[in-house]
Amino acid sequence: MLKIDNLSAGYGDMQVLYDISLHVDEGEVVSIIGSNGAGKTTLLKILSGFVPIKAGTVLYQGEDLLKQKPRKRAEMGIAHIPQGRGILGTLTVKENLIMGAYPKAYRHTAEEGMERAFQLFPILGERQNQMAGSLSGGQQQMLAISRSLMIQPKLLLLDEPSLGLAPIVVEEMFELIAKVAEDNMSILIVEQNLHQALGVANRAYVIETGKVVLEGNSKELLANEDIQRAYLGV
Amino acid sequence: MNYWLFFQTLINGLLLGGVYSLIGVGITLVFGVMKIVNFAAGAYLVWGMYFTWVWHQVTGWEAYALIPLVIISMIIFGYITFKLTIRQVLGSDFTTFILITVGLSFFLQNLSEVVFGTSPLAVTSATALYSLRLGTFVISVPRIIAFGGMLIFVAGIGILLNKTLLGRAMRATAENAEVSQMLGINTEKTFTIAFLFGIVMAGIAGLLVTPLFFVSANVAETFRLAPLVAVVLGGLGNIKGALIGGMLVGVIEGLVSTFISADIGVAAICILFLIVVYLFPLGLFGKGARKA
Numbered sequence: 001m002l003k004i005d006n007l008s009a010g011y012g013d014m015q016v017l018y019d020i021s022l023h024v025d026e027g028e029v030v031s032i033i034g035s036n037g038a039g040k041t042t043l044l045k046i047l048s049g050f051v052p053i054k055a056g057t058v059l060y061q062g063e064d065l066l067k068q069k070p071r072k073r074a075e076m077g078i079a080h081i082p083q084g085r086g087i088l089g090t091l092t093v094k095e096n097l098i099m100g101a102y103p104k105a106y107r108h109t110a111e112e113g114m115e116r117a118f119q120l121f122p123i124l125g126e127r128q129n130q131m132a133g134s135l136s137g138g139q140q141q142m143l144a145i146s147r148s149l150m151i152q153p154k155l156l157l158l159d160e161p162s163l164g165l166a167p168i169v170v171e172e173m174f175e176l177i178a179k180v181a182e183d184n185m186s187i188l189i190v191e192q193n194l195h196q197a198l199g200v201a202n203r204a205y206v207i208e209t210g211k212v213v214l215e216g217n218s219k220e221l222l223a224n225e226d227i228q229r230a231y232l233g234v
Numbered sequence: 235m236n237y238w239l240f241f242q243t244l245i246n247g248l249l250l251g252g253v254y255s256l257i258g259v260g261i262t263l264v265f266g267v268m269k270i271v272n273f274a275a276g277a278y279l280v281w282g283m284y285f286t287w288v289w290h291q292v293t294g295w296e297a298y299a300l301i302p303l304v305i306i307s308m309i310i311f312g313y314i315t316f317k318l319t320i321r322q323v324l325g326s327d328f329t330t331f332i333l334i335t336v337g338l339s340f341f342l343q344n345l346s347e348v349v350f351g352t353s354p355l356a357v358t359s360a361t362a363l364y365s366l367r368l369g370t371f372v373i374s375v376p377r378i379i380a381f382g383g384m385l386i387f388v389a390g391i392g393i394l395l396n397k398t399l400l401g402r403a404m405r406a407t408a409e410n411a412e413v414s415q416m417l418g419i420n421t422e423k424t425f426t427i428a429f430l431f432g433i434v435m436a437g438i439a440g441l442l443v444t445p446l447f448f449v450s451a452n453v454a455e456t457f458r459l460a461p462l463v464a465v466v467l468g469g470l471g472n473i474k475g476a477l478i479g480g481m482l483v484g485v486i487e488g489l490v491s492t493f494i495s496a497d498i499g500v501a502a503i504c505i506l507f508l509i510v511v512y513l514f515p516l517g518l519f520g521k522g523a524r525k526a
Binding site: 048049050070071072073074075079080082086088089090091095098099100102103107147 | 403412415
């Protein structure tokens with residue numbers, strides 16, 4: 001599905017990612033875990049086409065993803081929920097959903113997509129004509145997820161979904177991700193919140209200062225003593 | 235105080251202000267989507283006037299019947315100038331855009347002098363001679379048409395922005411260009427379209443004033459300052475603000491020109507501008523620009 005090989009990248013003279021290799025298989029949930037400044041967000045920005053690379057390849061369904069313009073990603077079935085959710089606050093809830101199905105191939109599905117979203121989150125239906133900026137953090141997260149589902153993506157990229165949310169909302173959020181993952185969608189999550197990220201994922205990679213230092217099955221990683229020391233303070 | 239003169243001037247100012255509003259709304263639209271202030275709007279207005287003159291010479295029709303032809307001409311002309319200048323520096327910082335649109339303004343104005351000469355031309359119009367009587371007040375028909383045309387175009391822009399997919403894509407791009415690209419929006423295309431809308435509105439404003447002004451590159455001077463002041467007065471990026479700001483500027487300019495001296499009408503606009511910006515730094519309806 002998604003295959004990253006020997007990827008190196010950086011800004012100017014500063015190298016951020018060193019020789020990263022990872023892959024996401026069909027229907028798999030993969031987490032990338034790392035602390036601040038480890039290069040997680042840079043990695044996602046490379047996938048969305050906003051940061052150039054220095055070396056390496058990124059294949060999506062066997063095709064070179066980095067050759068494509070950023071806006072082509074949605075057409076190719078890649079949805080992206082950026083850090084801070086990326087809600088368009090000056091558009092209404094309904095308009096945000098409509099924009100979620102913007103690529104031509106999906107426009108005719110906008111109506112059913114919206115109905116699905118309102119079924120999943122009735123509160124969005126009640127507030128469909130309100131400005132999205134007036135929603136609470138949790139509701140904005142629901143909207144961000146619903147909007148990304150408008151194209152029924154094959155691959156969903158999530159950048160720090162827990163950022164800036166109350167703990168209870170974070171928990172709801174990850175329950176949702178787990179639910180969404182049941183639809184046989186591939187999901188790549190970048191996250192600091194180790195417990196949640198490993199809880200929802202099949203596999204995970206741990207990144208430190210731009211290098212993959214550990215990878216494996218989530219359950220194994222959760223039991224790993226190094227990880228427990230570094231991230232859970234046990 | 236001569237009340238008749240006061241109200242007559244008020245009406246005239248309001249109607250001319252409508253033209254400022256139309257240009258101002260175009261500037262606002264471009265600023266809203268691209269975060270660029272188009273200082274060349276006045277020069278595009280002049281080209282709108284010249285296109286009206288050219289098509290009038292070719293067809294012999296009334297100026298108002300030429301609206302579709304002038305729109306098409308402005309789109310083509312605007313696209314070429316956009317492609318050659320602003321398109322080249324998309325993604326640069328604000329100073330670049332100020333320099334390039336101010337430079338473009340001088341270039342376009344001088345280009346029109348090179349192409350059409352410096353002597354004023356006239357678009358003859360039968361409607362220019364008509365006026366309405368409202369009690370003792372006289373209102374010239376071209377001014378009413380200019381004002382009405384402005385309202386129609388501004389309402390059209392409102393519908394475009396709020397009810398169509400293109401308008402929503404423009405608003406999305408205005409708020410967050412990066413997220414818009416993630417959603418599959420061609421932000422470069424939305425930039426181009428927004429800019430062309432601004433140019434077309436300036437061109438239409440040019441057409442609407444041909445019965446009132448001689449066609450000449452100097453007209454750009456008249457329409458360079460006032461719409462920009464109107465836009466900032468109303469709160470940069472606010473369409474309703476640009477609409478009301480334009481009328482306010484028109485009225486103040488008219489009143490001062492009539493009652494104090496015609497020479498200081500423009501100075502009055504500047505003083506009004508200073509007072510409003512001092513009292514309301516974000517403009518009358520401004521909520522302040524938000525970054526990303």
